[in-house]
Amino acid sequence: MKYYDVLLPVPTGGIYTYTSETDLQAGLRASVPLGRRTLTGIVLKENTAPNSKIKYRPINEILEETPTFNEKYLELLTKLSEYYCAPMGGVLKGVISEQIYASDKLDLQIENFKREELTLNAAQVPVYENIKKVLYNGFSTHLVHGITGRVKTEIFVELATDVISSGKQVLYLVPEISLTPQMEERLSKRIGFEVRSYHSKKTPKKRKEAFWSFVNGSMRMMLGARSALFVPAKEIGMIIVDEEHESSYKQDEIPSYQLRDMAVLYGKILNIPVILASATPSLESWHNAKTGRYIYHSIPSRPDSQMPDIEIVDMKQIEAIGGVLSHKLYDAIYQTIQKQEQVILLINRKGYSHTLYCRKCGNILNCSNCSVALTYYKSKNMCKCNYCAQEVRRPKCHHCGSDDIADYGIGTEKVTEVLESAFEKQILRLDTENVKTYKKLSEMLKSFETGEYSIMAGTQLVAKGLDFSNVTLAGIINIDNMFTLPDFRANERAYQLLLQLAGRAGRAEKKGRVIIQTNMPELDLFSRLDCLDTSFYDKEMQRRQMFNYPPFFKMCRITLSHTNEDTVKDAAFMVYDIIREKAETAEVFYPAQAPIYKLQNRYRYAIIIKSPNNNELTKLIHTASAILKDNTKTTLRMKTDRDPHFFM
Numbered sequence: 303m304k305y306y307d308v309l310l311p312v313p314t315g316g317i318y319t320y321t322s323e324t325d326l327q328a329g330l331r332a333s334v335p336l337g338r339r340t341l342t343g344i345v346l347k348e349n350t351a352p353n354s355k356i357k358y359r360p361i362n363e364i365l366e367e368t369p370t371f372n373e374k375y376l377e378l379l380t381k382l383s384e385y386y387c388a389p390m391g392g393v394l395k396g397v398i399s400e401q402i403y404a405s406d407k408l409d410l411q412i413e414n415f416k417r418e419e420l421t422l423n424a425a426q427v428p429v430y431e432n433i434k435k436v437l438y439n440g441f442s443t444h445l446v447h448g449i450t451g452r453v454k455t456e457i458f459v460e461l462a463t464d465v466i467s468s469g470k471q472v473l474y475l476v477p478e479i480s481l482t483p484q485m486e487e488r489l490s491k492r493i494g495f496e497v498r499s500y501h502s503k504k505t506p507k508k509r510k511e512a513f514w515s516f517v518n519g520s521m522r523m524m525l526g527a528r529s530a531l532f533v534p535a536k537e538i539g540m541i542i543v544d545e546e547h548e549s550s551y552k553q554d555e556i557p558s559y560q561l562r563d564m565a566v567l568y569g570k571i572l573n574i575p576v577i578l579a580s581a582t583p584s585l586e587s588w589h590n591a592k593t594g595r596y597i598y599h600s601i602p603s604r605p606d607s608q609m610p611d612i613e614i615v616d617m618k619q620i621e622a623i624g625g626v627l628s629h630k631l632y633d634a635i636y637q638t639i640q641k642q643e644q645v646i647l648l649i650n651r652k653g654y655s656h657t658l659y660c661r662k663c664g665n666i667l668n669c670s671n672c673s674v675a676l677t678y679y680k681s682k683n684m685c686k687c688n689y690c691a692q693e694v695r696r697p698k699c700h701h702c703g704s705d706d707i708a709d710y711g712i713g714t715e716k717v718t719e720v721l722e723s724a725f726e727k728q729i730l731r732l733d734t735e736n737v738k739t740y741k742k743l744s745e746m747l748k749s750f751e752t753g754e755y756s757i758m759a760g761t762q763l764v765a766k767g768l769d770f771s772n773v774t775l776a777g778i779i780n781i782d783n784m785f786t787l788p789d790f791r792a793n794e795r796a797y798q799l800l801l802q803l804a805g806r807a808g809r810a811e812k813k814g815r816v817i818i819q820t821n822m823p824e825l826d827l828f829s830r831l832d833c834l835d836t837s838f839y840d841k842e843m844q845r846r847q848m849f850n851y852p853p854f855f856k857m858c859r860i861t862l863s864h865t866n867e868d869t870v871k872d873a874a875f876m877v878y879d880i881i882r883e884k885a886e887t888a889e890v891f892y893p894a895q896a897p898i899y900k901l902q903n904r905y906r907y908a909i910i911i912k913s914p915n916n917n918e919l920t921k922l923i924h925t926a927s928a929i930l931k932d933n934t935k936t937t938l939r940m941k942t943d944r945d946p947h948f949f950m
Contacts, residue, residue: 303322304348305352306319306348307346307348308334308344308361310394315389315391316393319356324364328371329375331364331369331371332345332361333365366407382557387944392556397531397559412522413496416494420460425453429446430461434461441572443576444576445546445578445597447579449601454579454601455488458579462493466522469537470537470574471522471537472522474525475528475542475551475561478763480766480768482525484747485525499524501740528553541576543562545579547583547587549948558942563945588839588843589854609814610815612818615631616820624716626712632724635775638756643772643775644775646768647757647776648765649713649717650784651677651711651712652734653677653686654681655678656678658676658678659707659710660702660704661707667685669689670700672689678709680719689902712780714731715731733763734763737763747768753772765799773806776814778816782820791947793842796827803816804816856914856944857944858922858923858943859910859911860941861907862907862909862930863904865904869938871907874893874907878892880926881922884925887915888915888922890909890911894907894908926940
């Protein structure tokens with residue numbers, strides 16, 4: 303009899319020892335008992351020193367003859383666990399669905415067809431050739447900084463074709479599920495075979511098909527969102543991370559990993575090239591490129607079109623049409639649709655109005671579970687909390703009991719209503735409330751592409767990588783709320799969002815135009831909206847260095863929560879006092895109520911740690927975990943977010 307450690311998808315711990323009558327390889331899928339449950343886990347290694355006082359249970363069944371998970375994949379999970387200070391079981395549970403990896407292996411035939419030939423232009427060829435030179439020389443990380451348009455994708459298709467011809471596979475990652483319908487079609491045509499996508503909006507059957515097709519090698523290229531990185535294919539020869547700057551690559555739940563960084567780590571483990579691409583790179587990647595950690599490539603022009611003109615409209619003295627549109631934007635929309643061209647409009651809020659208030663006493667109506675204002679959805683005549691999803695009928699004032707409730711602030715529903723009234727056309731609304739399934743998303747994007755709608759209005763989804771050749775006008779209805787967020791990345795995010803939306807206009811032979819409505823036109827940011835002008839990066843990098851922010855310092859945000867205010871406050875100060883004493887070079891900031899102080903009936907305190915030393919930061923995180931484990935009740939929760947992107 304032998305003993306084996308098995309990794310299970312459970313939030314705490316995760317590594318348990320079982321017995322086996324036969325020799326086992328690391329990476330095999332095994333069905334094992336845990337309490338009254340039966341789970342599918344991964345055999346890690348033989349345990350040569352089991353505890354003689356423990357009676358170990360036997361493995362129920364080994365589910366395969368050859369391992370699904372290889373040594374390098376298990377190394378990725380281990381390093382992810384170590385860096386983000388998360389238990390291995392929580393890592394496995396957070397990166398891959400047990401329903402998927404425990405399923406029966408499928409062997410699908412991928413359809414092949416005639417490939418559309420590409421011709422790279424003079425600006426694209428040098429980038430392609432410079433990356434190709436080192437394509438088979440082991441690990442390297444490349445930052446491709448190309449203006450918005452189709453310039454980068456075409457280079458990646460050519461590189462992917464080369465890698466596939468060598469017998470290897472390609473993993474192509476995108477930040478949003480909304481990008482996959484268009485990308486699936488485009489990549490399939492250019493590559494010459496069916497490229498499938500893998501993400502959470504696919505049906506379980508489709509996910510299993512894509513998963514096992516990539517694992518067994520029958521699919522040579524996979525498109526996917528975050529979870530696709532953790533499909534354990536054995537012949538990956540290149541990883542592409544498109545729109546690498548996007549905050550949606552950062553997972554909010556435990557383990558709170560940054561997908562971009564894990565892709566680079568995986569590339570290093572696999573000894574293969576990793577390509578990061580963006581028209582508006584993250585400051586972390588920009589810094590890595592400028593200091594030589596990444597190889598920098600620039601594409602300064604679009605193949606077949608010019609960059610759009612950007613106009614700023616000062617809304618302070620303007621009486622907006624329907625409270626939404628400036629006359630300049632109204633006229634521009636009218637002229638665009640008269641020419642049979644299309645418009646994309648960005649509204650940075652969902653719903654009809656984002657705040658309800660009492661006319662009698664002025665009280666803001668908040669969610670009963672969270673310290674956030676309720677959003678009114680006119681389409682359902684319901685008020686909803688966008689954090690805990692609680693829905694209520696239009697309530698009375700919590701403070702004075704009045705039912706004279708008014709709303710203000712504009713969201714996608716109100717903008718759509720005003721547009722339909724002003725232009726007497728049906729508007730395509732794209733936001734997460736209106737798009738519940740992958741099938742509906744695909745249908746909506748196809749209907750816009752075929753010209754069924756002249757105007758698409760939506761949240762940040764509309765700014766992220768969508769490609770429509772007939773869109774010549776992009777408009778931003780409201781952006782100012784981004785500048786008031788308690789987040790050192792607020793300027794960077796606004797800059798990226800504005801330029802990404804600008805990139806949706808004029809992507810073919812027609813000249814594009816961008817109109818930005820704002821109450822703060824004097825902001826320096828608006829004078830630097832140019833993909834070819836790096837002055838924004840220079841100025842923002844100086845500010846980050848001055849105040850010890852990333853990429854110059856590492857950060858961690860520890861969030862404590864409990865249903866009792868005093869309990870969480872006492873715990874936060876206890877943790878703060880101890881880790882401050884143990885800090886050497888790190889700055890430990892005084893505990894503060896989280897910007898959203900109450901979330902799902904739990905009160906929240908946050909502690910920020912900044913350090914130039916990664917090892918010290920790791921020690922302080924483990925210290926905080928040990929303090930709570932030894933001194934507090936189990937109902938108090940601690941969330942550790944290393945390299946945080948979300949501060950609410």
